Amino acid sequence: MDIKEYMKGLGQKARKAGREISRTESGKKNLALLKIAAAIENSHELLIAENRKDLDAGKKNVLDAASLDRLELKPSGIQAMVEGLRQVAALPDPVGEITDLSYRPSGIQVGQMRVPLGVIGIIYESRPNVTVDAAALCLKSGNACILRGGSESIHSNQAIAACISQGLQAAGLPVEAVQIVATADRAAVGELITMNQYVDVIVPRGGKSLIERISKDATIPVIKHLDGICHVYIDDTADIDKAVRIAVNAKTHRYGVCNAMETLLVAESIAAKVLPLLAEKYSEKGVELRGCLKTCSLVPNCIRATEEDWDTEYLAPILSIRIVDGIDQAMDHINQHSSGHTEAIVTEDYTLARRFLREVDSSSVMVNASTRFADGFEYGLGAEIGISTDKLHARGPVGLKGLTSLKYIVLGDGHIRQ
Amino acid sequence: MDIKEYMKGLGQKARKAGREISRTESGKKNLALLKIAAAIENSHELLIAENRKDLDAGKKNVLDAASLDRLELKPSGIQAMVEGLRQVAALPDPVGEITDLSYRPSGIQVGQMRVPLGVIGIIYESRPNVTVDAAALCLKSGNACILRGGSESIHSNQAIAACISQGLQAAGLPVEAVQIVATADRAAVGELITMNQYVDVIVPRGGKSLIERISKDATIPVIKHLDGICHVYIDDTADIDKAVRIAVNAKTHRYGVCNAMETLLVAESIAAKVLPLLAEKYSEKGVELRGCLKTCSLVPNCIRATEEDWDTEYLAPILSIRIVDGIDQAMDHINQHSSGHTEAIVTEDYTLARRFLREVDSSSVMVNASTRFADGFEYGLGAEIGISTDKLHARGPVGLKGLTSLKYIVLGDGHIRQ
Numbered sequence: 001m002d003i004k005e006y007m008k009g010l011g012q013k014a015r016k017a018g019r020e021i022s023r024t025e026s027g028k029k030n031l032a033l034l035k036i037a038a039a040i041e042n043s044h045e046l047l048i049a050e051n052r053k054d055l056d057a058g059k060k061n062v063l064d065a066a067s068l069d070r071l072e073l074k075p076s077g078i079q080a081m082v083e084g085l086r087q088v089a090a091l092p093d094p095v096g097e098i099t100d101l102s103y104r105p106s107g108i109q110v111g112q113m114r115v116p117l118g119v120i121g122i123i124y125e126s127r128p129n130v131t132v133d134a135a136a137l138c139l140k141s142g143n144a145c146i147l148r149g150g151s152e153s154i155h156s157n158q159a160i161a162a163c164i165s166q167g168l169q170a171a172g173l174p175v176e177a178v179q180i181v182a183t184a185d186r187a188a189v190g191e192l193i194t195m196n197q198y199v200d201v202i203v204p205r206g207g208k209s210l211i212e213r214i215s216k217d218a219t220i221p222v223i224k225h226l227d228g229i230c231h232v233y234i235d236d237t238a239d240i241d242k243a244v245r246i247a248v249n250a251k252t253h254r255y256g257v258c259n260a261m262e263t264l265l266v267a268e269s270i271a272a273k274v275l276p277l278l279a280e281k282y283s284e285k286g287v288e289l290r291g292c293l294k295t296c297s298l299v300p301n302c303i304r305a306t307e308e309d310w311d312t313e314y315l316a317p318i319l320s321i322r323i324v325d326g327i328d329q330a331m332d333h334i335n336q337h338s339s340g341h342t343e344a345i346v347t348e349d350y351t352l353a354r355r356f357l358r359e360v361d362s363s364s365v366m367v368n369a370s371t372r373f374a375d376g377f378e379y380g381l382g383a384e385i386g387i388s389t390d391k392l393h394a395r396g397p398v399g400l401k402g403l404t405s406l407k408y409i410v411l412g413d414g415h416i417r418q
Numbered sequence: 419m420d421i422k423e424y425m426k427g428l429g430q431k432a433r434k435a436g437r438e439i440s441r442t443e444s445g446k447k448n449l450a451l452l453k454i455a456a457a458i459e460n461s462h463e464l465l466i467a468e469n470r471k472d473l474d475a476g477k478k479n480v481l482d483a484a485s486l487d488r489l490e491l492k493p494s495g496i497q498a499m500v501e502g503l504r505q506v507a508a509l510p511d512p513v514g515e516i517t518d519l520s521y522r523p524s525g526i527q528v529g530q531m532r533v534p535l536g537v538i539g540i541i542y543e544s545r546p547n548v549t550v551d552a553a554a555l556c557l558k559s560g561n562a563c564i565l566r567g568g569s570e571s572i573h574s575n576q577a578i579a580a581c582i583s584q585g586l587q588a589a590g591l592p593v594e595a596v597q598i599v600a601t602a603d604r605a606a607v608g609e610l611i612t613m614n615q616y617v618d619v620i621v622p623r624g625g626k627s628l629i630e631r632i633s634k635d636a637t638i639p640v641i642k643h644l645d646g647i648c649h650v651y652i653d654d655t656a657d658i659d660k661a662v663r664i665a666v667n668a669k670t671h672r673y674g675v676c677n678a679m680e681t682l683l684v685a686e687s688i689a690a691k692v693l694p695l696l697a698e699k700y701s702e703k704g705v706e707l708r709g710c711l712k713t714c715s716l717v718p719n720c721i722r723a724t725e726e727d728w729d730t731e732y733l734a735p736i737l738s739i740r741i742v743d744g745i746d747q748a749m750d751h752i753n754q755h756s757s758g759h760t761e762a763i764v765t766e767d768y769t770l771a772r773r774f775l776r777e778v779d780s781s782s783v784m785v786n787a788s789t790r791f792a793d794g795f796e797y798g799l800g801a802e803i804g805i806s807t808d809k810l811h812a813r814g815p816v817g818l819k820g821l822t823s824l825k826y827i828v829l830g831d832g833h834i835r836q
Contacts, residue, residue, distance in 0.1 A: 242832030369830025412787025414660030
């Protein structure tokens with residue numbers, strides 16, 4: 001197979017289908033989503049059987065436990081895909097919305113219309129559920145997509161692809177609106193991320209090294225986040241109960257997620273009160289603590305943190321803790337070490353809350369809430385295709401709106417420029 | 419001078435000033451803009467004298483007439499800079515605006531806050547007025563900027579830079595918020611567009627080859643447009659008077675601008691009526707016509723267009739004309755040949771107007787208005803830093819909002835994720 005030609009063919013078909021899907025009315029797109037949901041429900045056994053092939057091959061190739069876990073399609077996972085599709089169908093359609101339409105002194109009316117981006121390329125690891133989630137968001141936002149899942153999930157993905165095609169066909173939409181790269185050849189990724197003529201944006205999902213590689217080589221804009229080095233800062237004006245609740249939840253609710261807290265900053269004058277309480281909770285959960293000198297003097301069993309700790313995303317039951325003078329030093333630390341994902345302050349002080357919200361330059365900034373809330377569902381986006389820590393276009397969880405942009409529309413009556 | 423070290427120094431100072439300017443209140447930013455305006459007014463003679471040095475050097479180096487024209491600072495041009503500054507001061511400040519703040523089922527409040535991008539790098543040809551316009555927009559939108567103008571305007575730019583510093587100082591703002599690259603060494607541009615740590619976005623302004631080179635080499639996101647191959651389509655449902663008025667204005671109001679029409683598409687059944695009228699007007703203005711076979715049969719003195727003409731931005735008194743079956747063929751032509759800048763339809767038909775607005779994928783789409791309206795001032799943005807034909811982030815004229823993005827803010831009261 002000539003990979004270059006194959007990918008170009010996918011690109012051309014996606015471009016054509018994208019044009020059609022971009023002007024498809026909402027009802028038809030929703031019908032397709034519901035038909036895909038029904039096809040997946042009806043293919044339950046087949047999906048489990050195909051996934052079994054991937055799992056068997058994965059075990060033979062000695063995939064690690066975490067990879068096998070991500071690869072496995074459980075009945076509850078299939079049900080979640082079906083519900084996800086129905087939820088996306090129920091979301092309002094962002095495409096075509098016109099805002100700020102108003103008359104200018106010249107007599108023309110100027111406004112903005114929300115429009116799809118065109119063709120989205122999505123590259124992800126061997127997580128079959130991403131295939132459905134990504135397809136659903138792209139379809140609803142009027143974009144065609146080309147999906148490249150991990151090669152370990154090839155059987156599962158092709159079974160899911162068949163359901164998607166069925167749904168698109170049943171709704172009278174072009175099946176090329178959602179295409180799955182049907183080769184495990186890695187050269188396909190290289191083509192996908194450089195086909196500027198056919199693809200408008202790339203969304204990589206997966207580990208840091210995958211995303212780094214793709215960002216480096218892509219000539220097409222990439223929506224991404226690399227790290228989630230999230231901070232919680234407990235100010236000395238914090239309510240102790242809230243501080244403990246938030247700091248425990250942000251670290252221990254789930255460890256392997258990008259919105260988990262990795263570094264806790266505590267104001268010096270409240271540290272002696274709050275850190276022992278927290279240390280006890282963390283100890284119960286088996287969280288390893290790595291602290292600055294002052295932290296270690298307050299917390300038994302605390303290991304001394306190195307400079308490297310402040311820049312590390314553990315994704316594990318490990319937490320670095322630093323005692324700071326107050327909000328300014330906390331924000332300096334965040335400016336220097338944060339990955340721009342999510343930061344939270346715990347405080348009862350109005351002015352400090354206001355300052356933190358304005359001055360911290362991350363994609364999500366919170367007051368008295370756990371960083372774990374940084375998520376498309378929790379924010380009411382209905383679903384997310386990923387999280388962006390870039391500054392252009394979309395920041396934070398990226399939902400349907402993040403897969404669209406605004407063009408200008410001008411209405412006149414024979415108006416000319418003077 | 420070690421260019422790498424020099425540029426890194428500018429970057430570090432810009433990053434630091436950017437943090438300060440990002441949280442500066444509107445009144446102070448406006449005061450700086452007004453102080454800069456006053457400094458420029460007071461330096462009128464000096465600016466003319468410094469500009470004279472550039473002009474003399476330019477003549478010695480045999481710059482072409484158009485370049486000398488762009489380089490020249492006339493008294494009216496200086497007054498326009500002053501007025502531009504006052505206009506930007508009068509615009510509403512987009513920074514810090516909070517939108518869509520609402521309660522989620524979990525009890526947290528989620529909204530979005532408009533925030534500066536950080537540090538903007540602007541690269542432009544020898545047009546001294548761009549120095550002031552760009553600085554004003556960046557300052558008002560809370561961004562620091564690094565400006566690299568053409569080396570032919572170095573004296574003018576440094577005189578303007580002195581006025582800007584004076585204004586910033588008078589308002590108590592860091593002078594590093596606006597820095598001008600003080601070397602003509604082209605290596606400085608190479609550094610500027612790859613200092614990802616210090617610069618968040620690059621805006622190149624100038625000819626296509628400059629912008630192409632920068633886009634190719636930049637590792638930082640670029641806001642840009644390459645071409646302005648703008649189309650006007652006259653449907654057979656058009657009002658003839660409006661069609662003639664718009665087609666003449668779009669081509670002849672100014673020739674060297676990106677929003678001028680380069681190709682006119684005319685529905686077959688109205689061509690015999692409208693083209694002779696237009697040909698007469700164009701002939702009066704000395705516009706060369708290049709048409710398809712059918713066009714040439716209707717218009718005397720029309721040259722046969724080649725395939726290349728449909729993809730050419732003339733920026734000159736030349737127009738290509740093609741007769742099409744109707745709106746579908748017109749939109750196919752636009753899809754294939756447009757640069758995604760601005761397209762207009764002339765029609766009295768409601769359904770066709772609605773289709774054209776929705777289906778044409780350009781940064782500005784118009785009904786019954788001249789493409790010449792695609793401009794930040796005309797759209798009410800107050801000013802523009804450039805025009806984007808990219809699909810991510812900003813499309814069309816980029817004003818203050820285009821130099822900002824939205825971060826999420828979350829307000830809780832000790833809320834944790836369940």
